[in-house]
Amino acid sequence: MGLVHYHPALAGLLATTVNSYDRLNPGDLAGYWANWAGDHRLVTTRTSSKLPKSVRLEHRMAGYAMNPYQAVVTVLQAARLGYVNKL
Numbered sequence: 344m345g346l347v348h349y350h351p352a353l354a355g356l357l358a359t360t361v362n363s364y365d366r367l368n369p370g371d372l373a374g375y376w377a378n379w380a381g382d383h384r385l386v387t388t389r390t391s392s393k394l395p396k397s398v399r400l401e402h403r404m405a406g407y408a409m410n411p412y413q414a415v416v417t418v419l420q421a422a423r424l425g426y427v428n429k430l
Contacts, residue, residue, distance in 0.1 A: 345425015346388045346402060346418065350377035353404060356417050363406025374404040 346353070358364040366373045374387030381390045389401040400422075405414040424430075 344379060344388070345421045345423065345428070345430050347377050347379055348425055348430045349421040350387065353402075353417065353421055357405040357409055357414055359406060360408045363408055366406070367404070374402070 354364070354367060358367060369376070370385070376387060378386045379388035379390065380386045381392065383389060387402065387404055389403065390399070391401070392398045402418045405411075405418075
C-alpha cells in the first residue's frame with residue numbers, strides 16, 4: 344500500500360507546521376505509525392467497509408493548517424504510486 348510505504352514523506356507534506364508535527368505522537372488519533380486497519384481509530388490509514396454503500400478510506404495525518412485540496416492530492420498521489428509500483 345502506497346500510503347504506508349510513503350508514510351515519512353506524507354508526514355513532511357501533511358504536517359506543515361510545528362504544532363501539526365508535534366501532535367504526531369504514539370497513542371494520539373493523528374496517525375503516528377505507518378500502519379492501516381479496518382475500523383480502528385489509532386491507525387494512520389483506516390478503512391471502513393461495514394456496508395457496501397459506506398465503504399471509505401481515511402488518512403488521519405493532515406494537520407489543521409494544511410490546504411485541504413493539497414492534502415487530498417498528496418494522499419491520492421501516494422495511493423496511486425503504490426498501485427503503479429505494485430506495493
